Amino acid sequence: MAVLHVTDRDGRNHTLEGAEGWRVMEILRDHGVGVEGICGGACDCATCHVIVAPDWAGRLHPAREDELLKLDELPAIEATSRLSCQILWEEALDGLTLTLAEVN
């Protein structure tokens, strides 16, 4: 079972089971850890903003232009900020570690 480690906005840690082919946003949303995903993954709301652990950031596919543009609109981002709706879950991501960003 491939899992995802998440720290929520209250500092609580969760280990969630991944689902092949799902967006990471969908996994976070459906486990009720505090991600709304209002736009449904259309890269338009940024409610799925997460900060990826530095050792994982380079192992993900690079952000596309539309993701980078949306991140640029946020008042505060980190070097490893991503929109979790743009990360597709696959077994190779077993152990992916991230923190939910504050809602802007």
Ligand code: FES
């Ligand atoms: S769910 Fe809206 S930008 Fe990711």
